[in-house]
Amino acid sequence: MTQRILFNLLQVLVVMIFAPLASGVSSRLKEIIQSKRGPSIFQPYRDLWKLFHKDEIVSEDSSWVFRFTPYMVFVAPIFVTLLIPVLTNYPLFFAFMGDMLGGGFVLSLGGFFATLAAVDTANPYGPVGASRTRMVGFLAEPVFMIVFFTVSFVAGSTIPYIVQQKWVTPLANFFLPSHVLLVLAFLMLILAEGGRIPVDNPTGHFELAMIDESKSLEYSGRGFALMKWGGQMKFFVLLCIFLNVLVTPWGLAGNQTLGAISLLPPVTGPDLRLIAVLLAIPLVLFKILCFLLVLVAIESSLSKLRLFRISEFLGAAFITSVAAMIAQVFL
Amino acid sequence: MNQLVENLNALMGGLFLLAAFGMVAMRQARGCLNLFITQSVLLAASAALLGVRYHSEHLYGVAIVNLISKPLIVPWLLRKTSLEEIYTRREVDQVLNIPTALLIALGLTILAYFLGRPLSNAVGSEFRGPNVSIGIAGLLLGAFTLTVRREAVPLLLGVLAMENGAFFAGIAISRNLPMLVELAIATDGLIIVFIMGVLTRAVQKHIGTTAVGELAALKEEAAEPASEEVLAK
Numbered sequence: 001m002t003q004r005i006l007f008n009l010l011q012v013l014v015v016m017i018f019a020p021l022a023s024g025v026s027s028r029l030k031e032i033i034q035s036k037r038g039p040s041i042f043q044p045y046r047d048l049w050k051l052f053h054k055d056e057i058v059s060e061d062s063s064w065v066f067r068f069t070p071y072m073v074f075v076a077p078i079f080v081t082l083l084i085p086v087l088t089n090y091p092l093f094f095a096f097m098g099d100m101l102g103g104g105f106v107l108s109l110g111g112f113f114a115t116l117a118a119v120d121t122a123n124p125y126g127p128v129g130a131s132r133t134r135m136v137g138f139l140a141e142p143v144f145m146i147v148f149f150t151v152s153f154v155a156g157s158t159i160p161y162i163v164q165q166k167w168v169t170p171l172a173n174f175f176l177p178s179h180v181l182l183v184l185a186f187l188m189l190i191l192a193e194g195g196r197i198p199v200d201n202p203t204g205h206f207e208l209a210m211i212d213e214s215k216s217l218e219y220s221g222r223g224f225a226l227m228k229w230g231g232q233m234k235f236f237v238l239l240c241i242f243l244n245v246l247v248t249p250w251g252l253a254g255n256q257t258l259g260a261i262s263l264l265p266p267v268t269g270p271d272l273r274l275i276a277v278l279l280a281i282p283l284v285l286f287k288i289l290c291f292l293l294v295l296v297a298i299e300s301s302l303s304k305l306r307l308f309r310i311s312e313f314l315g316a317a318f319i320t321s322v323a324a325m326i327a328q329v330f331l
Numbered sequence: 332m333n334q335l336v337e338n339l340n341a342l343m344g345g346l347f348l349l350a351a352f353g354m355v356a357m358r359q360a361r362g363c364l365n366l367f368i369t370q371s372v373l374l375a376a377s378a379a380l381l382g383v384r385y386h387s388e389h390l391y392g393v394a395i396v397n398l399i400s401k402p403l404i405v406p407w408l409l410r411k412t413s414l415e416e417i418y419t420r421r422e423v424d425q426v427l428n429i430p431t432a433l434l435i436a437l438g439l440t441i442l443a444y445f446l447g448r449p450l451s452n453a454v455g456s457e458f459r460g461p462n463v464s465i466g467i468a469g470l471l472l473g474a475f476t477l478t479v480r481r482e483a484v485p486l487l488l489g490v491l492a493m494e495n496g497a498f499f500a501g502i503a504i505s506r507n508l509p510m511l512v513e514l515a516i517a518t519d520g521l522i523i524v525f526i527m528g529v530l531t532r533a534v535q536k537h538i539g540t541t542a543v544g545e546l547a548a549l550k551e552e553a554a555e556p557a558s559e560e561v562l563a564k
Binding site for chain 2: 170171172173175176177178180181184311312315316318319320322323324326327329330331
């Protein structure tokens, strides 16, 4: 029992510590492709450190929403981390609190508050970005719903730990059409939700073209650090759901075996479980690195879509997810 | 092993369906052609997988003939007969806007499910795969491509997509397709491409565009090729 609580907290720590690293690595990779030198992969940590030591300025005309939002944005991904498999393939202590659908709701609660805060200060760019985010959001929502429904339809559950097992036992399930199409649809969703290139440019600093970035324009100091860190964690959590539940459900720490090295005879005992969990950390990071390579390749080879083309992009994602469902019905 | 092959076949089916959707929505003529090539390769892959599953050499033959005729000869013929300018132009215009067209296409796919289920039940219980339903969906989506497109080359690709869909269903229904029939169908497709390619070129020469959708409007010189185009279909 205590061990499961401990592992759960370890999961949160891993997400908190490595989320800025993932963002640093991805921007570094992009810079390498563009033949620039670019800042080091640890730059996001330095940014956060610097921001936490700076003064915070809050507009006098803003309400409590503006002050409350950074905490909400920061805490929402942490809550989701408690529910999903980051390091282990067996449910941890807090996993009973919600399924994938619940996790999605908690994540979008953070986004909801960020939107409110952007409107709150009456900065002209904030509401523009907020309304655009909502536009992308409400187009992405049906895709999320269909993805979750198809997952529950195929695997018979929306609890990530059960879904994860479904794709690999037997291994033939991995090649189910619904699985592959779901992966495609979810990849498009990650691009849209993470504010990645065909939808939004994460490195763009031109206010009129911003979608995601403009919501934190008014923040400074600690609030800005929390918003930034929260955004990075949200992306990390999305990647964890995508990779650990859908794409590569291997390499996580098992309850009985050493997980990653599942060829070894089953072993039990609290110490070995701890070793397995610690071993899972580099493996998960490696998976994320591989995915970031793919992501950077996608981002570098596509151009940003015009705003009203985004509906077509997400329409394609919707069609893909529905095709996943239909292919399952056809079987 | 059998389970794996069946799942892989179903996966080809799912991607086949996605390619058919793509052909409804894709803006560029070249993108449409690439999707058609992908779809044909998926069709060949599905035939080969079914051949493995049911130990049928005929299906291997289907796969090979498909792999040679559609992804290789059709684009080559099109390149030869119609003008390069068609491929380089962007923004093929459509009757419906893309999201509406996709939603209607989705409805057609669901219709295909209800049409396909009794059919695949009639085929016999030893084969239970998605091929029949997906094939019918491919057929309907090809027909739908024909109705929403207004450019000659995507229209032609819509006809070929219909043929692909019919084939996709066909390889599941009959496992012992005589080679002769198979070859005949393959050449048939090529002749369609050839005739329509030449026709497209004629239309282009005559009125300077291949946007045949605009020919519906009454114009002295445009009325004639328009009726020809309709007759050819």
